[in-house]
Each structure stands twice: as C-alpha cells, then as structure tokens.
Amino acid sequence: MLDWSGARTEAAAIAGAWTREGGPGGAVVLFDREGIREVASGGFAAIEHRLPFTPDTPNRLASISKHICAALLLRAGIPLEDSLGSLLADAPPALAEVPLARALDMTGALPDTMEAFWQQGVPFTASLAAAEILAFAQRFPALNGRPGEEMAYSNTGWRLAQKVLEQRSGAGYAQLVAGLMAPLGLPIRLARDESEVIDGLATGYWRDGDAWRRGRYGFNFSASGGMAGSAAALARWASALLAGREPLAGLLGQLAAPRAFADGSASVYRLGLVASTLGETALLGHGGSLPGYRNHFLMAPEPGVGVVVLGNREEDALWPALRVLAALLGEPLPSEPDNIPAGLYAAEEGPFWAEFGGGAISFMGGYEKLVGDGAGGMRSLPAYLDVRLTRSGEDAVEGLIGGVRRRLLRVPGATPLDPRLPGRWRDRHFDVEILIRGDGSARLPWAATGLDSSLTPLPGGRALADLPHGPWRHRPCLWLQPDGSLRLAGHRSRILHFDRTA
Structure with a gap:
C-alpha cells in the first residue's frame, strides 16, 4: 500500500531544511497517473530578493531535458538505428558512422563538446552559440573509443539529434517543444542560453565556503539540457508519461526499452532515462546539473507513481528523491557499502x-x-x-x-612524476600547448592566459591535471604513448593528442 502521508512528511523535512538554512531552495512534488498528489517547497528562488521557491517556480531542468528530445524523435518516426551521417547532411565526419541510438544511449563514444572545449582552455562560462559549438565538433579528429563498448556520458549526440529534428521538420527546436507541450498545457520550454529571459526563473547558486555564489554557464543550451520548467510542470509531464495520455501515448515503453552494449550485455542507460531499482521496485528517471542547479526525477511505472526534486542549489538531488519515494513505496533505502576503499x-x-x-x-x-x-x-x-x-x-x-x-x-602515495613527462607539448589537431615542468606542475591552456596546475603522478608515465572552475572540477589524465606522444583524457573527452616540441 502506498504511504502518501509518510512521503509527504519526508518531502516536508527536506524542504524545511532549505527554509531553515535561509539560502537557495527547491521543490519536491509527488505524483501518480492522475496528476500531482503532494507538494513541499522551501528556501529562496532568488536570495537577493527573498523570493520563495515554490512548486511553480521555473527552474533549469538541465539533462532531464534529454528524454523530451527522445520523445520528439520517436513521435517523428526518426530511424534511430540509422547512422548520424545518413540522418544529418553535415554530420561531423569523425562521428558520421555512429548510429543515432548509440549517440543517445551514451555508448557511441562521442566526445562531449563542453569537456573538449574545457580541456583546450575555453571555460564553460564562455558565451558560445550553437553554430560555433557545432563547427567545433566538425573538427573532432576521432571518437573516444569504439562505439558500443562503454557507457561514457556525452551531450554531443543530443545536440546532433536536435539538428536532425530541425532539418527533418523545417522548424526550430523551441517550436517543436512548444508543440509537444501545448496539448498538455505545460509551461516547459527551451531556452537558447542563460541570457534568454524566462519569467520567474530561479537563480542558480553554488556554495563557496560560507558564501553562496551565482552559477554561470555561457554555452548555448540544446536538446541535451536546455529545458526550463517548474517542478509542478515536470511532475504533470511525468504523470502523463505514466498514464500514456496524448500526445505521449505509448512513449514511455519506447523510451525505457532495454539497450545493450556491442557484446549483448545490458546497459542501464536508455533514451534519456536511467533504469534502476529501489528494493523490489523498478525505477526510471534522470538527473540534471548546471552550475547552480541540481535536479532529479524518478518514476515507478508499475505502481504508477513518482517524485520530482528540483533545486537551485549545487547539491545532490537523487538521494532526496529516493528518500521520498522509499517512504511512499515502503521500500528500504540502499545501505552503505561494507568495505568501501578510500x-x-x-x-x-x-x-x-x-x-x-x-x-x-x-x-x-x-x-x-x-x-x-x-x-x-x-x-x-x-x-x-x-x-x-x-x-x-x-x-x-x-x-x-x-x-x-x-x-x-x-596509487602509492610517494609516486614520483615520470621523468619523460616534463617538456612542451602541442596538440596535433587543435594547436593548443601544455608545458609540464620537472617540479610536478604544468601550464595548461586556459582562456588565452594559461593555468598553472599541480600534477598528481600516477604509475606508468601518467599524471592527473586539475582544472577547477566555479563549482566544477575537471581532472584529465595525461599519459605517455609507446611512440613518445602524449594523450589527454577525461571521462567525456579523450581526443587530444600531443607531440613534444623543441
């Protein structure tokens, strides 16, 4: 039996903590197939103006946006197993043979544009238009690896999927989203970038010591993470998905259909949704993160219920969503590992x-x-x-x-820097340079001025660099190749390849 009272109590406790802190906040909304059942909210949507965060406060949905793009692709009848090159006239050559479905289920080995920019010294606060980002992707020299072998998160496939939809329909993506939301009467929309005005939008914040700072993200938003909407609106959308109401009839099963790696083993990542379990209950959901915003929504399709947690604060939203859903379903929360390393x-x-x-x-x-x-x-x-x-x-x-x-x-604590690493290195394709010094520091490309980083040595001719920026931190690995060249790789981008210069 569903315990709505217990879930309401848990949601109120989460929201109450935001209110007592007196900083940014969020909203927790519980729903079933019929619509919204319980709401709780707390904290401020704009600290400076003491505006309360409510269930109807628009927020950036970030990567929760992805499954909305997938819904549009399915409704349009786009053949997802076709290659990017066959679907997109100007697909980046290095990516053209990847099936669209693999580009969407994170097994396509597509380099992530933001991380690739970041590794070359372009901060994510830089204002870059869609055309500039897609032109950069045209220059990718290769994939991160072989498609189908690994699930590695990338937004690039979703940006390209948006272009497929626009070329096929002759309409802009914002117009396509508006057409999907209109029959449901939902105030969920695409924003092109952070400078676009959205009435009532919550300001995003991240904590810097004891102070809150505003989050910034300059890149053009896309289908990968550009939606803005309230917790109540997202809950109503998810309720319609669960119920199969028009225009979403039959879509949830297609979005959640199992995906597999090239060897046939199952992947948890579907079309913009992640499959997981809470006790004996199967779940579907997705998170979203932009500087100053962290969100998560979860659906339990069999009992037909779910929860949305949207916040304008840089902190985990998945665990609060699980707490509320566990109270509703009467399922135990996962336990801490018995023997976790450090x-x-x-x-x-x-x-x-x-x-x-x-x-x-x-x-x-x-x-x-x-x-x-x-x-x-x-x-x-x-x-x-x-x-x-x-x-x-x-x-x-x-x-x-x-x-x-x-x-x-x-990694042994006293691992020394490999003596083959120091020197000046230039990338083969993008003409950016790295200077590695014998004292274990490096000068990395960064906004035309360079950034000094202390390297963390790893065995075998490798070292971790450090690129902190605002609330985010990127630690790419530098590693020597048998031919004496140097590669640089993060989780999302592994395409920089350097040669030593005189």
Missing part, C-alpha cells in the same frame, strides 16, 4: 582512474554515490554511470564501470 586508484595502463571518498566514487571525473550491493560489494545508484565493484585485496578493486570490466590498483 583514496586514489588507477588501472595498470591507460587513462582510467578513480578516487574513493565520502561514500562515493569519481571515475575519470564522473561522480556517483556508492551503496552496498547486498553481496559484500558496492554499486552506484546510479545517477548517470553504472558502477559495480568489489574489493580484491587491500589495494585493489575490480568490476564493471560503464559496462567495461576494470581492475584498479591503489
């Missing part, structure tokens, strides 16, 4: 590393909270990346990360 680990070769701490894993920069798997191991919830690991000795962990089997070894 510290920095790396594969024996390649750019693959992970850092454990605070009950979570950062794999090449992809962050996931870890819980016990019930068999002595650990798994992610997951928000974006499926992680399933066990300890194999005091200094090793192994298992699946993004569908790929990995074995990670503890």
Whole structure:
C-alpha cells in the first residue's frame, strides 16, 4: 500500500531544511497517473530578493531535458538505428558512422563538446552559440573509443539529434517543444542560453565556503539540457508519461526499452532515462546539473507513481528523491557499502582512474554515490554511470564501470612524476600547448592566459591535471604513448593528442 502521508512528511523535512538554512531552495512534488498528489517547497528562488521557491517556480531542468528530445524523435518516426551521417547532411565526419541510438544511449563514444572545449582552455562560462559549438565538433579528429563498448556520458549526440529534428521538420527546436507541450498545457520550454529571459526563473547558486555564489554557464543550451520548467510542470509531464495520455501515448515503453552494449550485455542507460531499482521496485528517471542547479526525477511505472526534486542549489538531488519515494513505496533505502576503499586508484595502463571518498566514487571525473550491493560489494545508484565493484585485496578493486570490466590498483602515495613527462607539448589537431615542468606542475591552456596546475603522478608515465572552475572540477589524465606522444583524457573527452616540441 502506498504511504502518501509518510512521503509527504519526508518531502516536508527536506524542504524545511532549505527554509531553515535561509539560502537557495527547491521543490519536491509527488505524483501518480492522475496528476500531482503532494507538494513541499522551501528556501529562496532568488536570495537577493527573498523570493520563495515554490512548486511553480521555473527552474533549469538541465539533462532531464534529454528524454523530451527522445520523445520528439520517436513521435517523428526518426530511424534511430540509422547512422548520424545518413540522418544529418553535415554530420561531423569523425562521428558520421555512429548510429543515432548509440549517440543517445551514451555508448557511441562521442566526445562531449563542453569537456573538449574545457580541456583546450575555453571555460564553460564562455558565451558560445550553437553554430560555433557545432563547427567545433566538425573538427573532432576521432571518437573516444569504439562505439558500443562503454557507457561514457556525452551531450554531443543530443545536440546532433536536435539538428536532425530541425532539418527533418523545417522548424526550430523551441517550436517543436512548444508543440509537444501545448496539448498538455505545460509551461516547459527551451531556452537558447542563460541570457534568454524566462519569467520567474530561479537563480542558480553554488556554495563557496560560507558564501553562496551565482552559477554561470555561457554555452548555448540544446536538446541535451536546455529545458526550463517548474517542478509542478515536470511532475504533470511525468504523470502523463505514466498514464500514456496524448500526445505521449505509448512513449514511455519506447523510451525505457532495454539497450545493450556491442557484446549483448545490458546497459542501464536508455533514451534519456536511467533504469534502476529501489528494493523490489523498478525505477526510471534522470538527473540534471548546471552550475547552480541540481535536479532529479524518478518514476515507478508499475505502481504508477513518482517524485520530482528540483533545486537551485549545487547539491545532490537523487538521494532526496529516493528518500521520498522509499517512504511512499515502503521500500528500504540502499545501505552503505561494507568495505568501501578510500583514496586514489588507477588501472595498470591507460587513462582510467578513480578516487574513493565520502561514500562515493569519481571515475575519470564522473561522480556517483556508492551503496552496498547486498553481496559484500558496492554499486552506484546510479545517477548517470553504472558502477559495480568489489574489493580484491587491500589495494585493489575490480568490476564493471560503464559496462567495461576494470581492475584498479591503489596509487602509492610517494609516486614520483615520470621523468619523460616534463617538456612542451602541442596538440596535433587543435594547436593548443601544455608545458609540464620537472617540479610536478604544468601550464595548461586556459582562456588565452594559461593555468598553472599541480600534477598528481600516477604509475606508468601518467599524471592527473586539475582544472577547477566555479563549482566544477575537471581532472584529465595525461599519459605517455609507446611512440613518445602524449594523450589527454577525461571521462567525456579523450581526443587530444600531443607531440613534444623543441
């Protein structure tokens, strides 16, 4: 039996904490197939003006936007198994052979444009138009790897999917979204970038020590994360998906249809939705993150219920959503892992590393909270990346990360910088430079001025750089190749390739 009272109490406790803090806030909305059932909200939508955050406050949905794009693709009858090159006249050549479905289910090995820009010194606060971003993607020299082998998050496929829809329909994406939302009467819309005015939009904030700062994101928004709408509007959308109301009839089953890696094993990532479980209950949902905004929504299709947690604060929204849904369903929350490691680990070769701490894993920069798997191991919830690991000795962990089997070894604390790394390096395709010094520091390309970074050495001719910016931190891995060249890789972009210069 569903416990709406218990879920309401849990939602009120989450929202009450935001109010008592006196900072940014959010809204928690519970729904079923008929519509909204319970709401709670707290904190401020704009701290400066003391405007309260309500369930009807527009917020940036960020990557929750993706499944809305997938719904438009399905309704338009776009053949998802066709290649990007066959669907898009000006598809980036390096990406043209990738099936659209793999570009959407995060197994296409498409470099993420934002991370690729960031690695070359263009901060995500830079104002870049859609045409500039797509022109940059045209210059990608290669994929991150072989399509179908690994689930690695990338927004690029969704940006290209938007262009497919626009070319096929002859309409702009904002117009297509408006047409989908109109029959449901939902105030969910596309914003082109952060400078576009959205009435009542909550200001995004992130915490810098004891102070709150406004979040900024200059890149053009796209189908990958450009929607804006309130928690109530998103809950009504999800309710219509669960119920199969027009114009969404039959879409949830297609969005949630199982996806597989090239070897036939199952992936948790579907078409803009992530499949997971809470106790014995199957869930579908997705998170969203932009500087100053963190959101999550979850649906339990069999009982036909769900929850939305939208906030204008840079903090986890998945766990609060799980707390509320667990109270509603009477399911236990996942437990902490019994034997979680701590510290920095790396594969024996390649750019693959992970850092454990605070009950979570950062794999090449992809962050996931870890819980016990019930068999002595650990798994992610997951928000974006499926992680399933066990300890194999005091200094090793192994298992699946993004569908790929990995074995990670503890990095010795006194690992020295490999003497082959120092020097000046220039990328083969984008003409950016890195200077690595013998003292373990590096000058990285950054907004035309350069950025000094302290390197963290790894065994085997590798080192982690550090690119902090606002609330986000990127730690790409530099690693020497057998031919003496140098590669740089993060979770989302692995295409920079450097040669030593005189």
